[in-house]
Amino acid sequence: MMKRLAGRSGMFLLLLILEITLLFTAPVIVTAENAAEDTSDSEMRPSELYARYAVLMDAETGRILFSKSGDTEAPMASTTKIMTCILALENGTLTDKVSVSSEAASQPEVSLGMKEGQSFYLKDLLYSLMLESHNDTAVAIAEHIGGSVSEFANMMNTKAEELGCMSTYFITPNGLDAEDENGIHHTTAQDLARMMKYCITESPAKEQFLEITRTGSYTFSDCDGNGSYACTNHNAFLKMMDGALTGKTGFTADAGYCYVGALQNDDRTFIVALLACGWPNNKGYKWSDTRKLMTYGLENYFYRDIGSSYDPYNAELTVDVENGYTGSFPDSKNADINVSAQGSPVRVLLKQNEEIESEVQLIENISAPIKAGAQIGEITYSVNGNRIAVYPLCAEETALERTFKICLDYVVSLVLL
Structure with missing residues (x-):
């Protein structure tokens, strides 16, 4: 009985290792969407x-x-x-x-x-x-x-x-x-x-x-x-x-x-x-x-x-970390990590129907390892083309490099459990 289980576990282990060796990544950038309440107001001519x-x-x-x-x-x-x-x-x-x-x-x-x-x-x-x-x-x-x-x-x-x-x-x-x-x-x-x-x-x-x-x-x-x-x-x-x-x-x-x-x-x-x-x-x-x-x-x-403590669009900023691993099953998907703007909020005088534009710029080829708190880009807020504030974008969590050893250790832990 023990030998049969060991054989099945071995086969399972080999299949997982084979899949892991074929993993590939594709970076994705997600930025906040612009939105503003459309309210009429008097215009000065x-x-x-x-x-x-x-x-x-x-x-x-x-x-x-x-x-x-x-x-x-x-x-x-x-x-x-x-x-x-x-x-x-x-x-x-x-x-x-x-x-x-x-x-x-x-x-x-x-x-x-x-x-x-x-x-x-x-x-x-x-x-x-x-x-x-x-x-x-x-x-x-x-x-x-x-x-x-x-x-x-x-x-x-x-x-x-x-x-x-x-x-x-x-x-x-x-x-x-x-x-x-x-x-x-x-x-x-x-x-x-x-x-x-x-x-x-x-x-x-x-x-x-x-x-x-x-x-x-x-x-x-x-x-x-x-x-x-x-x-x-x-x-x-x-x-x-x-x-x-x-x-x-x-x-x-x-x-x-x-x-x-x-x-x-x-x-x-x-x-x-x-x-x-x-x-x-x-x-x-x-x-x-x-x-x-x-x-x-x-x-x-x-x-x-405007700033790190306030998101006018209720949007989450996430990035894919190439060859990253955050503790979940190390399958073919890249590691998704959240990023956030760091710094004190800036107050801006705006009309109710005036839009705040945001532009996210991330460093090229974001790949593991990434430590929590590391800056990986910046977000720029502007109104009518006028830049209002710029904040660094930092990783909220750590993404380790998805190595063969990490994959192997993960599989072994499943077998032992």
């Missing part, structure tokens, strides 16, 4: 705005939510001063004494009325710069921080390039219309919004920037205690909408009325940038456009999470 160039930006990610020729270059007038202010805050000290040169004192209106030879504390001049938009103040600050207006302009252009504002060119620190051998003083609505994003969310001086630009009124004297200078904030948007955070106006003959501002509602922060938004007597156009764009953002964009 460019024709509804007075501004020739405008954008609405999500301040957290920098994604442009709406654009009207937002990448077109145009003069930006005194919205320039947000860059002047942030560079002064980052490179100067509020207690610095700023001397007034003849060039600074000779700047046209709007001006503080400073005289050559006077000195002011940098802190006081920053309120003059941002609340009243004084042109002489901007030059005095530029000369103090950069050594000269031209050197400060170089600092401005360098910072713009660092921020990815590749369609911006600064000549003056105050935004007065200017032109040199490289072109005119200009930016785009998109670049202007990006600069504001930096000022309020990224700069080490962001809290000081917000404190200055949100102040309603401010008075000061020069360093010797002479004179009394009063500044009133001309950013009407601060009292126009709940959550208004900051902003800067501007106007020149070439630029027209310009504005850049930010609003915070709950955990959402929006930035609006407007260029060429009317000329006299249309001073109120910029406020109308700002309200319209901010309202559009508030009514239509809400946060959704």
Whole structure:
């Protein structure tokens, strides 16, 4: 009886070994499918705005939510001063004494009325710069921080390039219309919004920037205690909408009325940038456009999470591991293992009917052995072609190499059982 069983077991063992030697593999990639709830929402049309160039930006990610020729270059007038202010805050000290040169004192209106030879504390001049938009103040600050207006302009252009504002060119620190051998003083609505994003969310001086630009009124004297200078904030948007955070106006003959501002509602922060938004007597156009764009953002964009802890498509990502073995019967099929994205979720402002696209890229020729936790690819999430987040894809389990010994051991274990 024992011999008969042994003979049958031997035959069974030989057949299994023969089948195992003929196994082959074919890698398969499975990616998440895109799906989104189709819900109607109001659309903003460019024709509804007075501004020739405008954008609405999500301040957290920098994604442009709406654009009207937002990448077109145009003069930006005194919205320039947000860059002047942030560079002064980052490179100067509020207690610095700023001397007034003849060039600074000779700047046209709007001006503080400073005289050559006077000195002011940098802190006081920053309120003059941002609340009243004084042109002489901007030059005095530029000369103090950069050594000269031209050197400060170089600092401005360098910072713009660092921020990815590749369609911006600064000549003056105050935004007065200017032109040199490289072109005119200009930016785009998109670049202007990006600069504001930096000022309020990224700069080490962001809290000081917000404190200055949100102040309603401010008075000061020069360093010797002479004179009394009063500044009133001309950013009407601060009292126009709940959550208004900051902003800067501007106007020149070439630029027209310009504005850049930010609003915070709950955990959402929006930035609006407007260029060429009317000329006299249309001073109120910029406020109308700002309200319209901010309202559009508030009514239509809400946060959704993207990342390893949230799968918007309820899809599983699996891969076949060539010649892999995970503990089950080592037959002709490859080993299937689950993979998952690793990293913290990213919040994205989206419309309800807006799709999140995902693209999975795996390394070529995924073959055993694969250890749990090993990165075998990445998943990229994007919206309307704009990349939002990239996560590494890692194996959730180990796949050993399916060797002859593993197959033999598996068969022997069956026989012994």
